[in-house]
Amino acid sequence: MLTFILRRLLVAIPTILILIVISFVLMFAAPGGPFNAERPLPPDVMANIEARYGLDQPYAVQIFNYVKNIVLHFDFGPSFKYRDQTVSGLIAQGFPVTLTYGTWAFAVAVVFGVALGVVAAVRQNTWVDYLATGSAIGASVLPNFVLGPLLVLVFTLWLGWLPAGGWYGGQWQYVILPVAALATSYLAAIARIMRSSMLEVMNSGFIRTARAKGLPMRRIILRHALKPAILPVLSYLGPAFVAMITGSVVVDVFFSTGGIGQYFVNAALNRDYSVIMGVTILVGVLTIVFNLLVDILYAWIDPKIRY
Amino acid sequence: MAVRSTFRAASLLALLATGAMAQATHPETGDPLAENQTFSWRILDEVPTLDPGLIEDVDSGSIARQLFEGLYNQDAQGNIVPGVALDHTLSEDGLTYTFNLRPEARWSNGEPVTANDFVYAWRRAADPATASPYSWYIDLMKVAGAAEVVAGEAAPDTLGVRAVDDHTLEVTLTQPIPYFPQMVTHYTTYPVLQSNIEEHGDAWTQPGNMVSNGAYVLSERVPQERTVVTRNENYWDNANTVLNEVSFLIINDENQGLTRWIAGELDATDVPIGQFPRLKEEYPEEVHAVPNLCTYYYAINVRPDSDPALLDVRVREALNLAIDRDVIVNSILAAGQLPAYTLAHPATAGYEVPEVPIATMTQEERNTRAQELLAEAGFGPEGEPLTFEIIYNTDQAHQQLAVAIGQMWKQTLGVETTLANQEWQTFLDTRREGNFQIARAAWCADYNEASTFLDLMTADNESNDPRYENPEYDALMEESRTAADPQPLYTQAEEMLARDMPILPIYFYAKDFMLDASIKGYAFENAQENWYAKDMYRIAQE
Numbered sequence: 001m002l003t004f005i006l007r008r009l010l011v012a013i014p015t016i017l018i019l020i021v022i023s024f025v026l027m028f029a030a031p032g033g034p035f036n037a038e039r040p041l042p043p044d045v046m047a048n049i050e051a052r053y054g055l056d057q058p059y060a061v062q063i064f065n066y067v068k069n070i071v072l073h074f075d076f077g078p079s080f081k082y083r084d085q086t087v088s089g090l091i092a093q094g095f096p097v098t099l100t101y102g103t104w105a106f107a108v109a110v111v112f113g114v115a116l117g118v119v120a121a122v123r124q125n126t127w128v129d130y131l132a133t134g135s136a137i138g139a140s141v142l143p144n145f146v147l148g149p150l151l152v153l154v155f156t157l158w159l160g161w162l163p164a165g166g167w168y169g170g171q172w173q174y175v176i177l178p179v180a181a182l183a184t185s186y187l188a189a190i191a192r193i194m195r196s197s198m199l200e201v202m203n204s205g206f207i208r209t210a211r212a213k214g215l216p217m218r219r220i221i222l223r224h225a226l227k228p229a230i231l232p233v234l235s236y237l238g239p240a241f242v243a244m245i246t247g248s249v250v251v252d253v254f255f256s257t258g259g260i261g262q263y264f265v266n267a268a269l270n271r272d273y274s275v276i277m278g279v280t281i282l283v284g285v286l287t288i289v290f291n292l293l294v295d296i297l298y299a300w301i302d303p304k305i306r307y
Numbered sequence: 308m309a310v311r312s313t314f315r316a317a318s319l320l321a322l323l324a325t326g327a328m329a330q331a332t333h334p335e336t337g338d339p340l341a342e343n344q345t346f347s348w349r350i351l352d353e354v355p356t357l358d359p360g361l362i363e364d365v366d367s368g369s370i371a372r373q374l375f376e377g378l379y380n381q382d383a384q385g386n387i388v389p390g391v392a393l394d395h396t397l398s399e400d401g402l403t404y405t406f407n408l409r410p411e412a413r414w415s416n417g418e419p420v421t422a423n424d425f426v427y428a429w430r431r432a433a434d435p436a437t438a439s440p441y442s443w444y445i446d447l448m449k450v451a452g453a454a455e456v457v458a459g460e461a462a463p464d465t466l467g468v469r470a471v472d473d474h475t476l477e478v479t480l481t482q483p484i485p486y487f488p489q490m491v492t493h494y495t496t497y498p499v500l501q502s503n504i505e506e507h508g509d510a511w512t513q514p515g516n517m518v519s520n521g522a523y524v525l526s527e528r529v530p531q532e533r534t535v536v537t538r539n540e541n542y543w544d545n546a547n548t549v550l551n552e553v554s555f556l557i558i559n560d561e562n563q564g565l566t567r568w569i570a571g572e573l574d575a576t577d578v579p580i581g582q583f584p585r586l587k588e589e590y591p592e593e594v595h596a597v598p599n600l601c602t603y604y605y606a607i608n609v610r611p612d613s614d615p616a617l618l619d620v621r622v623r624e625a626l627n628l629a630i631d632r633d634v635i636v637n638s639i640l641a642a643g644q645l646p647a648y649t650l651a652h653p654a655t656a657g658y659e660v661p662e663v664p665i666a667t668m669t670q671e672e673r674n675t676r677a678q679e680l681l682a683e684a685g686f687g688p689e690g691e692p693l694t695f696e697i698i699y700n701t702d703q704a705h706q707q708l709a710v711a712i713g714q715m716w717k718q719t720l721g722v723e724t725t726l727a728n729q730e731w732q733t734f735l736d737t738r739r740e741g742n743f744q745i746a747r748a749a750w751c752a753d754y755n756e757a758s759t760f761l762d763l764m765t766a767d768n769e770s771n772d773p774r775y776e777n778p779e780y781d782a783l784m785e786e787s788r789t790a791a792d793p794q795p796l797y798t799q800a801e802e803m804l805a806r807d808m809p810i811l812p813i814y815f816y817a818k819d820f821m822l823d824a825s826i827k828g829y830a831f832e833n834a835q836e837n838w839y840a841k842d843m844y845r846i847a848q849e
Contacts, residue, residue: 093530
């Protein structure tokens, strides 16, 4: 097991490097640059600015320096667009925000998604199932850029219970709507995976045996069916967790949370090269780590899996 | 006993004082003031920087205007009023300005603001090492030596700005500029404190580090959420400042901005496109449309290698005539915009829009004339068919206009159009390189004088995207710089543009926004939208 983990971590290093190189190439292949503006800069001024950010160097040198600064100083450089900020500073400020609402959204999605899936499977083809499946499908076709305004309409404008935006250090009333907007579609996806996986398990031999032995239904579900049925959900949860804690551009932009989710889109549109690289590497590393964790969990839950 | 009565007298005084506070009135207008003296304003995106030397955008400028104070400020109408400078004298040749600085001006750390702070700031803004995207502004002001300093050919200390003594600043220009005093209200010219910048380096603009000389100091900065400034106790006019705190909330989506405004989460936000008439009806007191010094136009590629049809001035004129501006401003935009037939915005200070022929025709006359011109050029229904591509940066509003204009051209002239949208950075490249036939464009004033618009079409202007090159036009603009009354020259220049038509002006911007009814003192008539929170206040409401 330990050698497996070590091996996976070693493979991660070249993976990240390849990620960096590909991102760099894609970034520079896009037309435009971070300092294009409505009023074009005089060539002298442009040269001064490019020199300051090292953009006058050959690409290979730029990549080398970039990686060197990360490895030696853990320095992701300054933001090109937000000149008062460093990339590390932006991430240090924005990541705790998305981590907060992402983790809550994850918890909500997993608890309610799994519960909904199990209930729907156990009561297959009853009104409970139809209701659960129906609302899951409804939730998954409702994108969060539609859900966000709907939530605000109901909870801010009609009921006046919750603020429509802002974060203010993560006070609870500012967290609820972002969590709801983010969790819904994941909840629906988890419910659907859970339901079909649960149905499959409930129809397998060992459950039939358990039922034949006269075990109570509650015990069969909790002790015997849940564990094998949750495996497909688990493999979905690794990447989903990373996606949730790195936030969503829609949630961040709509609710003005200040989270890092928005940088995935904004940084690319602004050609803010250093921020693009920073968030890409962050997601890359998180994805590798959580996929590894999921694999370890798998081995623990499913005795058939060996390394 | 004596002790007690003193104590009672003191508490009575304190009571009176708080009573007076609760019923405080504005020193000038006498309006009853609210206890909550805060103001919140929506901005679109996290501001790139609060370093006056580096700022290049409106929102950063709006925050910096509260934090710093330049030589002059603007009043609610956009006229210059004393800032750090009380007044100035001008040498006879019009080249040397001597500003007398206010001795009581202080930085937020209590140090006096001196002429050297301006010298340092201006040199720093022009210095290539600062890498300021607005260093050209110092050159635009025609400060002696600016061009050489920006180009790295001369040391920053050769710049024509000098501290005669602590409270006298002398600026030398290379040519007289009548509107120079207007230009020193701009954020690039704000003073910055050398010791503060040297102490903190790039981090000097963070809350806690920044020392500023305006009515407010930076207290909070949460990227992509909000920036908050609070009263500067050391500001020379602090006694007359009413608002205690100003928040800039970052709300990217204008509809969400409106929702939050309705929910009472902020005081000012923009009116989303198309919603002006409805909101005006619902909130007549709180919806405002004010002129905004920007002009929306279509640039026509007139480079020699462009589409031959577009190089025919009759075709360009036909396209120009066939655009029904009244439909655009009244039915599509419907938020206080004005139809444009010329380039410079009518609200520009000291500028009168020349009456070009097209402006006085009816749309029917224009359409008839357009059809004649196109037929004359050998195109249109009876001639060669025409298809043009309009490019614009991805945005619903630009798309709506392009669709409408395409439709007008098709109906009136039988000209087909295709539309292509590009995201902003790509769009800028395409337009600059001339890979287009017709491109959407807009220009906003850098300073409140018509040359900020008309200079666009000079041959050496980098933003002259049509690549209009006319030595006569350039000569007019050159002459206008030193003219005692530039208006006749501007009129000629506008007429020249209306004749040669490298651009099709479409409309003059208006800024429409919602402002909470309790907020008073906003600079509605300042066409550059330069508002100063120190002049604003919140009144008590019943």
